[in-house]
């Protein structure tokens with residue numbers, strides 16, 4: 001591409017029909033975490049169309065492709081997640097899901113198509129550019145093990161060694177045409193907990209005979225909120241949410257046990273340790289004070305996503321040139337959602353961006369049955385990834 005003649009955005013506009021076709025094929029046949037086998041076949045077909053060699057794995061649905069093995073310069077990896085969600089689609093779109101109870105409601109179909117689009121642009125317009133790896137990653141929605149860790153264990157960041165990694169996620173909170181970036185904590189660490197409160201079952205009219213699991217569980221729910229308000233520093237973000245509470249069968253029976261499940265979100269490793277130990281201590285103390293027993297299981301999910309300053313600022317400057325300053329927003333507050341892209345950033349520098357898909361009538365939120373992002377966001381996504389790749393492959397600031 002002659003940069004004087006054409007922008008990445010103009011080239012990406014011409015790639016939109018191809019991206020749309022890929023995306024609609026992904027969208028029609030969504031697959032859940034670690035079941036992305038048909039999706040993988042579709043990715044492989046697209047890579048073959050583009051003439052980009054790839055490698056696959058027997059025990060993981062991911063794909064690692066390499067554009068320009070003979071090129072020199074820093075290796076930039078572009079990552080797209082592949083999985084969908086257990087939701088019945090209610091968008092009414094012509095290319096809606098054909099699989100009952102499954103839907104691409106987090107935009108991972110858009111991510112795959114935008115990464116393929118960026119690869120198409122980089123292959124066709126910049127044959128003199130550096131090598132580009134494409135990481136198609138399963139199981140982002142899994143939340144605990146995820147797919148990034150296993151893909152890294154399968155060597156996706158080696159042979160050739162990746163110097164920078166880039167990823168993005170659609171964001172209905174940002175208008176179409178805009179991209180959000182941020183330095184430092186950008187998304188939260190997410191941990192899972194399950195608390196079983198054991199009381200004494202019996203008739204509701206004789207609660208004095210033993211600890212009431214419902215009452216103890218209620219104290220636990222309330223008591224946990226003090227972790228977010230009284231244990232950490234006031235400006236250090238923490239979320240503690242109990243999302244599920246189950247116990248009892250009838251209004252006049254005291255149940256033997258109540259089960260609580262929830263999530264803890266933090267952005268600093270020290271705070272993550274602090275909240276985990278405080279949660280266990282608090283729950284045991286509350287239960288003991290009321291004579292009940294508790295079993296606590298606490299499992300760590302994805303780490304916090306930390307965008308390193310140098311690579312992030314280089315990318316932001318390049319994307320500003322591409323999209324115009326007003327369309328590139330610095331986001332200073334981390335989002336308390338989690339992303340296993342964080343695991344790549346634990347190994348190599350790079351950055352994670354947000355891609356606006358909001359319209360005048362805002363699309364429904366992520367993970368909603370009516371989530372219908374505007375496909376034109378793929379033009380912005382592909383142009384952003386292509387210009388960011390070149391920025392990271394070029395000379396430093």
Ligand SMILES: [Zn+2]
Nearest residue numbers: 106141366367
């Ligand atoms: Zn999601």
Ligand SMILES: [Zn+2]
Nearest residue numbers: 106107108169
């Ligand atoms: Zn997602």
